[in-house]
Amino acid sequence: MLNLMEDESTDINLGRDSIKAIIMDTFGAGTESISVTMNWVMAELIRNPQVMKKLQEQIRSIAGSRSLIQEEDLTEMEYLKAVIKEALRLHPPGPLLVPRELIQDTTIKGYHIPCGALVQVNVWAIGRDPKIWDNPDDFRPERFLGSQVDYKGQDFELIPFGAGRRVCPGIGFAMPIVELAIANLLFKFDLSIEDSGKEEEMNMEEVFGLTMSKKTRLYAVATPHYAHA
Ligand code: HEM
Known part of the structure; x- marks a missing residue:
């Protein structure tokens, strides 16, 4: 520059x-968004141990005897991408995107929206809309396997990065970072909570702010996976 x-x-x-x-x-836009996403992915994995196990099996079989997952390994990790998509569907870090102001009068589905009105897009509600998603509150990454739906702004049912001209310009940077960090973490460690067996009771409440983070702290216990650690 x-x-x-x-x-x-x-x-x-x-x-x-x-x-x-x-x-x-x-x-500002590139730090908290990533940490919030990682926190939600980890919380959902701990709450859904069968998903974590399946993901670890895939990661460990692709990594083989190597000591670290590299960026080029990520292309093969279809289930990892599905897990992260599913976390972003349920917990979009920017639940209302960035506010827009109309520059001309518009009518959508019979609703008149005057020039100058502030418009917010409720991505959180779209991600949990039962008209779009089966059992929307369930964390089920399998729904994305073999599906063309992506978060790059073309599929309006999944827009955690927004869409159109103001779409997040950091997607191509953010996603490899999140994928690489989660893949390496799960490659080397099993994640759990101290209260083993009480995963289903974990508090998954959200708190609304600049980004939508978890209301209570996630105290995760990381146990080394000795075959590779
Ligand atoms: C998982 C991580 C991330 C998520 C979920 C995310 C999400 C978003 C969303 C929802 C918007 C607003 C888009 C709209 O209103 O249509 C946005 C804007 C933006 N993001 Fe991201 N973002 C992430 C990571 C990053 C990273 C890593 C960077 C930079 C390195 C970044 C840079 C930006 C910038 C500069 C804008 C403002 C663009 C503008 O002014 O039009 N983001 N992001």
């Missing part, structure tokens, strides 16, 4: 203030 600022041959007009704003924006 500094090079661009100094480059007089382009007509991109980038000042120091813009550079600072872009960096702030990227840090």
Whole structure:
């Protein structure tokens, strides 16, 4: 960006203030969103031990005798991607995306929405809509296996990153990070809670803020998986 600022041959007009704003924006949008997503994925895996086991079997069979999962291994990890999609469906870190303001009068399904109105998209409700999803409150990654539905903004039933012009520009950066971290964590450790056997009673309440995080802390116990640790 500094090079661009100094480059007089382009007509991109980038000042120091813009550079600072872009960096702030990227840090702000790219840190908590990832940690919140990872926290929800871990909580759902602990609450659904059969899903965790199936995921670990896949990860461990793909990794074989290697000591670390690498980015190139991720393409094969179909179940891992389904697990993360399912966590983002139930717990979108940005449940109402970013507010929009209408720039012209619009009518949608008979509802008149005047120019200047603030519009929020309830991604949380879309992700749990029984008209779209079977047993929407269940954590069932299998629903995404063999399905074309993706979170890149083309399938409006799953838009945890938004859609259209203001879609999250960090998807391609965020997802490999989340996938790689979860894959390596589960490759090396079994996750559980201290109160083993009480997984179903785990508190999965959400708290609404800039991002939608878990209301209570997740105290996860990570036990090394000695075959690989
Ligand atoms: C799992 C992780 C993430 C999720 C769920 C997520 C989700 C979102 C959502 C919902 C929006 C608003 C989109 C809209 O209103 O249509 C957004 C915007 C944005 N995201 Fe992400 N994001 C994630 C990670 C990241 C990362 C890692 C970066 C950067 C490195 C990033 C950078 C941004 C920026 C800069 C915007 C604002 C774009 C604009 O001003 O139009 N995000 N993100």
